[in-house]
Amino acid sequence: MDLLAVPAEKKKGWYLSLMAPNTKGPMFSWLDPSRLYCNSQAFADCVEDLLSPFQKDSIDLVAGIDAMGFILGASVATSLGKGFLTIRKGGHLCVPSQHLNYTDYTGKENTLEVRQDVLKPGVRVLLVDQWIETGGTMKAAVQLIEGQGATVAGIATVAIENTEGGKWIKDNYRFSHCIPEELQSHIDGKDLNSLIQKLQKLSN
Numbered sequence: 688m689d690l691l692a693v694p695a696e697k698k699k700g701w702y703l704s705l706m707a708p709n710t711k712g713p714m715f716s717w718l719d720p721s722r723l724y725c726n727s728q729a730f731a732d733c734v735e736d737l738l739s740p741f742q743k744d745s746i747d748l749v750a751g752i753d754a755m756g757f758i759l760g761a762s763v764a765t766s767l768g769k770g771f772l773t774i775r776k777g778g779h780l781c782v783p784s785q786h787l788n789y790t791d792y793t794g795k796e797n798t799l800e801v802r803q804d805v806l807k808p809g810v811r812v813l814l815v816d817q818w819i820e821t822g823g824t825m826k827a828a829v830q831l832i833e834g835q836g837a838t839v840a841g842i843a844t845v846a847i848e849n850t851e852g853g854k855w856i857k858d859n860y861r862f863s864h865c866i867p868e869e870l871q872s873h874i875d876g877k878d879l880n881s882l883i884q885k886l887q888k889l890s891n
């Protein structure tokens with residue numbers, strides 16, 4: 688698909704076909720959503736889909752996770768007319784911060800940190816990241832936000848894999864993602880070739 692083109696008929700999730708095939712091999716359902724952000728209509732439709740379940744919800748602030756969650760999260764915040772809080776990978780904030788260690792899909796231990804002078808009880812936060820695989824990153828972000836007394840109003844991300852951590856998020860929080868129901872098993876099954884074939888059909 689032409690990177691900047693928009694199909695005449697926009698099927699649900701049409702923009703997902705813009706996600707580039709990975710360099711990690713066919714056994715990984717790794718797709719890089721960053722290419723869909725290059726197409727303005729794709730980006731706008733992705734943000735709209737992420738926000739649609741939260742139309743009637745009270746949200747005070749959007750928080751996004753370093754690094755790709757910043758792009759999606761800041762766009763969601765602007766669209767909602769709300770501010771944006773950065774949840775950073777360790778070692779970047781030069782202000783009093785709260786830190787939490789976690790493990791993600793790589794199996795490596797990382798740190799997330801958030802400044803301490805924004806969140807407080809009563810603040811309702813929409814938490815945004817690009818993708819949830821094991822859920823380790825998102826769970827750490829949830830714990831940082833709740834640890835400061837604020838409320839996670841919802842979690843929005845391009846995809847939530849049905850891993851133990853992904854299911855925990857779906858069971859415990861309001862959430863949104865962009866994956867049409869018939870594609871979810873292909874994401875979960877890490878069956879990249881069939882997933883790409885299905886994605887291509889969405890944009891024809």
Ligand SMILES: O=P(O)(O)OC[C@H]1O[C@H](OP(=O)(O)OP(=O)(O)O)[C@H](O)[C@@H]1O
Nearest residue numbers: 754755791792817819820821822823824
């Ligand atoms: O559910 P998990 O197993 O924790 O994985 C999800 C995390 O992995 C990706 O980020 P990554 O660290 O690859 O980097 P980036 O956003 O900095 O590109 C993704 O954007 C999430 O933050």
Ligand SMILES: Nc1ncnc2[nH]cnc12
Nearest residue numbers: 716717718719792818820
């Ligand atoms: N499978 C995946 N595809 C894209 N981004 C990811 N981040 C973590 N896992 C991912």
